[in-house]
Amino acid sequence: MAVPITSIKKKVLTPEEIKQNKLEELQSLIAEQDQALNKILEITGELDGAGVLDALKAMVKAKDDIAKIAVDQASRDPVTNIINHVINATGVISSIDPDVTAKLAASVKTGLHEAELYSGNGQKVSVFQLITALNDPDTNRAVKFGLNFLKGMGKGLE
Known part of the structure; x- marks a missing residue:
């Protein structure tokens, strides 16, 4: 007759084993999605060639300055007047x-x-x-x- 189980030993993975499992999962995903990855790489290559990625990088670095300019422009009297006119016109049109x-x-x-x-x-x-x-x-x-x-x-x- 078999000996009864009195304790369960949980296998704890080492950091190296966790890393290896993640690499295997990633390899599997890359193999399954190779066409999609090739398209993404092609698109990003085209964007980089056109200078779009450089422009985006510069915009991200200057996000505070860009936000300040946008807020300053949006808070000018002509812009706030337009926004108020649109709100008022929308209210009138919606009531007709x-x-x-x-x-x-x-x-x-x-x-x-x-x-x-x-x-x-x-x-x-x-x-x-x-x-x-x-x-x-x-x-x-x-x-x-x-x-x-x-x-x-x-x-x-x-």
Whole structure:
């Protein structure tokens, strides 16, 4: 009959054995991924030949100076004004119904097309033509829209 196991001996690897195991794993990975490694080496060779790696190295060394320049440029009044305008415009646009903006954009496109068709005739518009144009349903609709827009804008400006 066999002798019962009373203790377990854990094998502790020496630093040299750990190093050897890691080297074997690395050799195995290199053998499996040789095509990918060749591509990476080719890419880095091209980047080095083009001077990109030297530029990146210089940028990393000068990261504090580059960060200071970027912060200084971003904190100038024109840049902060642009950022504020974008934030405000985004707030306005997000509060408008998308169907309304789609309809308005299509209307502007149609209006620009009509304006291009009749812009080159060189005729002057008389006061009588302006008054009679209000009888045109399309023109009247646009004028009414414009007047209502101006009225609403005036309320907002109060």
